[in-house]
Amino acid sequence: MRINIGNRLWLKKVVSGMWYDTKSSHLLNTWRRQCFWLVTAQRRKGSAGSRWQEEKSEDGVKWKQLEHKGPYFAPLYEPLPDEVHFYYDGKAMKLSLATEEIATFYGKMLDHEYTTKEVFQNNFFNDWRKEMTVEEKKIIKHLNKCDFTEIHKYFVDKNEARKALPKEEKQKLKEEAERLQEAFGYCILDGHREKIGNFKTEPPGLFRGRGDHPKMGMLKKRIMPEDVIINCSRDSKIPEPPPGHKWKEVRFDNTVTWLASWTENIQNSIKYIMLNPSSKLKLALRAGNEKEEGETADTVGCCSLRVEHIQLHRELDGQEHIVEFDFLGKDSIRYYNKVPVEKPVFKNLQLFMENKDPGDELFDRLTTSTLNKHLQDLMDGLTAKVFRTYNASITLQEQLKVLTNAEDNVAAKILSYNRANRAVAILCNHQRATPKTFEKSMQNLQTKIDAKKEQLAVAKQELKRAKADAKVRKSVKSKSNVDKKKKLLAKLEEQLMRLCTQATDKEENKQVALGTSKLNYLDPRISIAWCKKFGVPVEKIYNKTQREKFAWAIDMADEEFEF
DNA sequence: CATCCCGACTCAGAAAAGTGGAA
DNA sequence: TTTCCACTTTTCTGAGTCGGGAT
Numbered sequence: 001m002r003i004n005i006g007n008r009l010w011l012k013k014v015v016s017g018m019w020y021d022t023k024s025s026h027l028l029n030t031w032r033r034q035c036f037w038l039v040t041a042q043r044r045k046g047s048a049g050s051r052w053q054e055e056k057s058e059d060g061v062k063w064k065q066l067e068h069k070g071p072y073f074a075p076l077y078e079p080l081p082d083e084v085h086f087y088y089d090g091k092a093m094k095l096s097l098a099t100e101e102i103a104t105f106y107g108k109m110l111d112h113e114y115t116t117k118e119v120f121q122n123n124f125f126n127d128w129r130k131e132m133t134v135e136e137k138k139i140i141k142h143l144n145k146c147d148f149t150e151i152h153k154y155f156v157d158k159n160e161a162r163k164a165l166p167k168e169e170k171q172k173l174k175e176e177a178e179r180l181q182e183a184f185g186y187c188i189l190d191g192h193r194e195k196i197g198n199f200k201t202e203p204p205g206l207f208r209g210r211g212d213h214p215k216m217g218m219l220k221k222r223i224m225p226e227d228v229i230i231n232c233s234r235d236s237k238i239p240e241p242p243p244g245h246k247w248k249e250v251r252f253d254n255t256v257t258w259l260a261s262w263t264e265n266i267q268n269s270i271k272y273i274m275l276n277p278s279s280k281l282k283l284a285l286r287a288g289n290e291k292e293e294g295e296t297a298d299t300v301g302c303c304s305l306r307v308e309h310i311q312l313h314r315e316l317d318g319q320e321h322i323v324e325f326d327f328l329g330k331d332s333i334r335y336y337n338k339v340p341v342e343k344p345v346f347k348n349l350q351l352f353m354e355n356k357d358p359g360d361e362l363f364d365r366l367t368t369s370t371l372n373k374h375l376q377d378l379m380d381g382l383t384a385k386v387f388r389t390y391n392a393s394i395t396l397q398e399q400l401k402v403l404t405n406a407e408d409n410v411a412a413k414i415l416s417y418n419r420a421n422r423a424v425a426i427l428c429n430h431q432r433a434t435p436k437t438f439e440k441s442m443q444n445l446q447t448k449i450d451a452k453k454e455q456l457a458v459a460k461q462e463l464k465r466a467k468a469d470a471k472v473r474k475s476v477k478s479k480s481n482v483d484k485k486k487k488l489l490a491k492l493e494e495q496l497m498r499l500c501t502q503a504t505d506k507e508e509n510k511q512v513a514l515g516t517s518k519l520n521y522l523d524p525r526i527s528i529a530w531c532k533k534f535g536v537p538v539e540k541i542y543n544k545t546q547r548e549k550f551a552w553a554i555d556m557a558d559e560e561f562e563f
Numbered sequence: 564c565a566t567c568c569c570g571a572c573t574c575a576g577a578a579a580a581g582t583g584g585a586a
Numbered sequence: 587t588t589t590c591c592a593c594t595t596t597t598c599t600g601a602g603t604c605g606g607g608a609t
Contacts, residue, residue: 202599210576210600256571264599270570271599277573370565385573385603432576437592444592513576520574543595 060255066232068187068259070239071273072180074203077101084154087147088140099132102219105206107151114208120217124206127219187259195276207266218266227262278548308358312349321346335429392424392521397563399423400530411498413536415505422508424517432513445503452496459489519546524553529561
């Protein structure tokens, strides 16, 4: 589990002094009050300005009509051509179809780091052997005697061949994909045609857990129609299973939003076919009713944090009461931070750590449900997650206020925006690996900057000369020449400035992922209001997908919007 | 009650696919 | 021009949250 509450301490570093005093608790409350969040935002057609309006959703009913074609199934396995061999112990060996298919899963991944990991290898080999014929099982006993290199090469070549295809062929493939999208990628929801987010079943393969996942390499089985539950409305055209097959079940549950589901064999969890986030159903943000404002100052910490994850320093680098966090959060992203805390917090932490082993839970009396229950006592609808969202949005707004300079040009304003966004990403610990091409592209940019500087120097010289010339000759032509040179100089300066801004942005963004917070945490109305206020085109900060998802906000937010 | 387990849904970075600008 | 490649966008599916019901 990830630290939510812990993050609030972190905040102090990003925006000093703004976190959790009475003022911000008031803000939080106000926010919840004013946010009559659009439950099922609906566009009223034909009305002036086409506004988004709230629609009551009684007792969890999500739709009245739902019609679709069911999932599109992954293509069947195509056997390897005869000249591609698998070798065991140096000898070519023809595998049964099922065994071969699984062998290709491994072969395809040969150049991936996964296949060097022991856990991955063992899990794969175990599961593979389960699918082998009796004869195969007798022969294939050790993974290190298996040679998948021809299989690997076959797929690498195939990939390259596909890339090298002539234009017309590629176009054909593209059209085919579009046909699929048309046929299976949409559904009818309450009379509207809506895009489906994932209309294909997940193809079989080897499970790729993140971090040190104990199940990495296990066989992810092929999903069959017999595994799939269909959900649609009773009176709709019920999707046809592929010929010769049956659905596991067809149900008509309008209290859920999924169109189809199946249980995946690795973790035994349920997978869903659901709508694209741009669809109206997904716009539903938490419906928030106001309540008393409360105090949560003492509830610091994440429920499953263990003693070994923190270190207490009475004093460190001239600061008092430092908590050093070091643990892996969601997606095995490391969270490392040194946070100054108030003395009572520090004392309590000491208390919680007394007489415990490193592996013991730090907050052994705390679970997510008791924490959330407690939070709900303080304010209706308040959960740890709400903190995260609230934190992110209020930080963005605050940072935008601090960083934006109305006199700046658009490029500089965007840098300010990105910096504010960055503060949020850091707050939420949205990290990324430094891109592989980072150094190189940084260098490229630097080269460009240097070139531009040179051009600028030349332009300055020329302007000087032109001025001198104009002084002597005083002709109309020489005067217009001066103007021309001036314009050029200004243009170059502008360009240089933009490049430098870009470089700064890039450098600062080296290890920070902005997308997640932008898409999932930040109230888009803040960004849109900012754009309107400072004359920055919305497209500069939101790409197409994002604009689709936030269509409702673009429609309603004005520059006065305050979170 | 508390605790566990599961269903539904959001969030997340990697990888694939697409794009546009420089060589 | 066309090709190439770096960068952007989309897709994919694993990893969380949270509430509710069974134990």
